[in-house]
Amino acid sequence: MSALSGTPAMNRAPGERSLVQAAALALLAFGVLATAVLAIGTGPSALSPSRVIGILAAGPKSAAFPLGEVVIVWQIRLPRAIMAALIGAMLALGGAVMQGLFRNPLADPAILGVSNGAALGAVSMIVLGGGALAPVTAILGSYALPLAAFAGALTATLILYAIATREGLTSVATMLLAGIALAAFAAALMGYLAFLSDDTQLRDITFWNLGGLGGVTWEKVVISGPIMLVVLASAPMLARGLDALVLGEAEAFHMGLRVERLKRLAILLVAAATGLAVAVSGTIGFVGIVVPHLLRLAVGADHRFLLPASCLGGALLLLVADIGARLLVAPAELPIGIITAAIGAPFFLWLLMRRRDFEGF
Amino acid sequence: MGLAIEGVGVTAGGRTILQNVTARIAPGTLVAVIGPNGAGKSTLVKAMSGERRPAVGRVRLHGDDVSALAPAELAMQRAVLPQATSIAFPFTVFEIVGLGLRQRAGVDAAMRRLEVRRALAAVDLEGFGERLYQRLSGGEQQRVQLARVLCQIGKPVADDRAKLLILDEPTSSLDVRHQIAVLSIARRFADEGGLAVAVLHDLNLAVGFSDRLMVLEGGRLVADGKPEELLEGPMLAETFGTRMVVIKPPGWARPAVLPDLPRLDPQPR
Incomplete structure (x- = not known):
C-alpha cells in the first residue's frame, strides 16, 4: 500500500491534471526553442538548425563562421525571433486574462x-x-x-x-x-x-x-x-x-x-x-483566442497552468506564423496578421458553432 | 457570540429591500429562512455573508462586523453555497471542489486529494472527479458546489469559534433523496457546533430540519421561532397568501404542511 502510494501516478486523483499540465508546459517550452531555431534558419539564405545553433553558441563576434551568416543570425533574425516569441506571448496572455476577466472564452x-x-x-x-x-x-x-x-x-x-x-x-x-x-x-x-x-x-x-x-x-x-x-x-x-x-x-x-x-x-x-x-x-489578431482555447480543451482551464502555457503557446504560434509569412511568398514577406487571421477567423466561427454543446449566453 | 443581525436595512435604487431585521443565531443552530418570492431572503443572505454592506445596522459574527473583515479572513469563517453556478471553462469536478481549499493554508497535495474525495463522498458524487463540470446536470452541479463549500469551511468549529455555513436555496434543483441528503449535511454541521443558515422554499424541509424558522415578508422579519410553534397559528398561511393544512403523521417527530390545493372537478364522462 505505502509502496504504491509512493509513486505520483498512483497517488493522482481522478480529475487532477497537474502532472499532465507540467508535461505540457515542458513540451511547449521545448517547442518554442526548437521553432525559434527553425525561424532563425528561415529566409532568403537558409541555414540548417545545427548551423544556427553553432552560430548562436559561438557568439555575435565569432570568426568561426562566415561574417555574413553571423550578421544575419545575430543582427537580423535573432531579434526578430525574440520579438515574435514575446509578442505571441503577450497576445495569448492578453486573451487568456481577458477571457478570465469576462468569464467567457470568446473575449x-x-x-x-x-x-x-x-x-x-x-x-x-x-x-x-x-x-x-x-x-x-x-x-x-x-x-x-x-x-x-x-x-x-x-x-x-x-x-x-x-x-x-x-x-x-x-x-x-x-x-x-x-x-x-x-x-x-x-x-x-x-x-x-x-x-x-x-x-x-x-x-x-x-x-x-x-x-x-x-x-x-x-x-x-x-x-x-x-x-x-x-x-x-x-x-x-x-x-x-x-x-x-x-x-x-x-x-x-x-x-x-x-x-x-x-x-x-x-x-x-x-x-x-x-x-x-x-x-x-x-x-495581429486571433492569437489571443486560439491559443488559450486549445490549451483549455487539451489540458485544462486552471489559470495557474493556463497563463504560462498560453504565453508559451502564443510564442510558438507566432514563431510558426512568422516562418509562414516569410516562406509563402518568398522572397517577399506576408504581413503576419494575415496568416493569424486566416487561421484564427475560421477557428472563431467553429467556436461559435460548437458553443451550443454547453449552456447558451 | 454567534451571528448577530442588528437592525439591518438595505435599500436599492430608492426601494427598501430589507427593513430593521434583527436576530441572533447561536452556535449549534440550523436556521431556515423562508418567505414568498421577493421577500428579501437573498438580500438577507448577502448581508449575512458580508457581500453586501447594509445601509443601516450591521451583521456581526462573533463580534466582528462581517462587512469590515478582510475577505480572506472572512472566507475562513463562513462559506456560501450560491443558488446556481454555471461556468464557461472546462474545469473538472476535482478542480472545482479543490478551489474551496485554495484559501486554506498548509493544505498539501495529499491532503487536498483526501479532502476533495471526502467532500465528494459527502454529496454522493464519488467517482465524479474527472467529469467536466459543464457536462453535469443542474442537480449534480449544485452538489459539486456544496462539496467545494464544505472544503472551504472545513470543521464546524475551530479555535472555539463556530463557523457559518450559508446555503441559498440548496435544494432547488435536487431530487427528493438529495434534498434530504444536503439538508442532513447542514443539520450535522449545526449539531457539531456550527452555525447554519439555509434559504428554503420547501416548508416541509424547513420544518423538518431546522431548529428555527425566520419568516421574511416584504423585507421585514415577520416571525422568528421554533417550527412547531409557528405552524400553530395562521401566520404562515397569511404570509404565503395560501391556505395550508398542517398534519401530524403518526410516528413523525414534526408536523408536515400541505398547501390546500384548489379542488379540481372530476372530468365529465
Missing part, C-alpha cells in the same frame, strides 16, 4: 476592439507626434509609442468592461456588440488620422493595420522586451484570482478574494500586454 483583445484602441494610440503618435503631440514625444522619447498604445488599449478595455458588466454579471451579447462598436469607432478615428497623414506616415499606418515583424531591431527589443518580461512575470499573481472568478464575482468574494482589486489588475494586464504587442507589431 479577445483583437476581436473586442482593445487592439484597435492600442493601434489608435500608436497611430495618433505616428501622425501627431511631430505636431499636436510633440511635447509628449519630447518627454517620453522612444517610449511614447508603446505608452500611447497602452493608453489606447486601457481606455478600450475600461469602456468595454463598464458597458458589458453590470453588478458582477457580464452579458456576452453586450460584450461582443460593444466590442464591435468600439473596434469600428477606433478604426474610424484611425481612418481620419490616415486622411491627415503624409505618405511615409500612411505606410506606417498600413503596416500597423496588417501587423508584421519586419523592421524588428535590437533597439526595439531593448525598449519593449524588458517591459514585456515584467508583464509576463506579473501574470502568475492573477492565476488564483482568475480561477475563483470562474465561478462568479460573488463566489470569488465568498472564497476570500478582493474582487475589485483583481479586476483592476486584470484590466491593467490586458491593456499592457495588448498595448506592448501592438506598439511593436501592429494588430
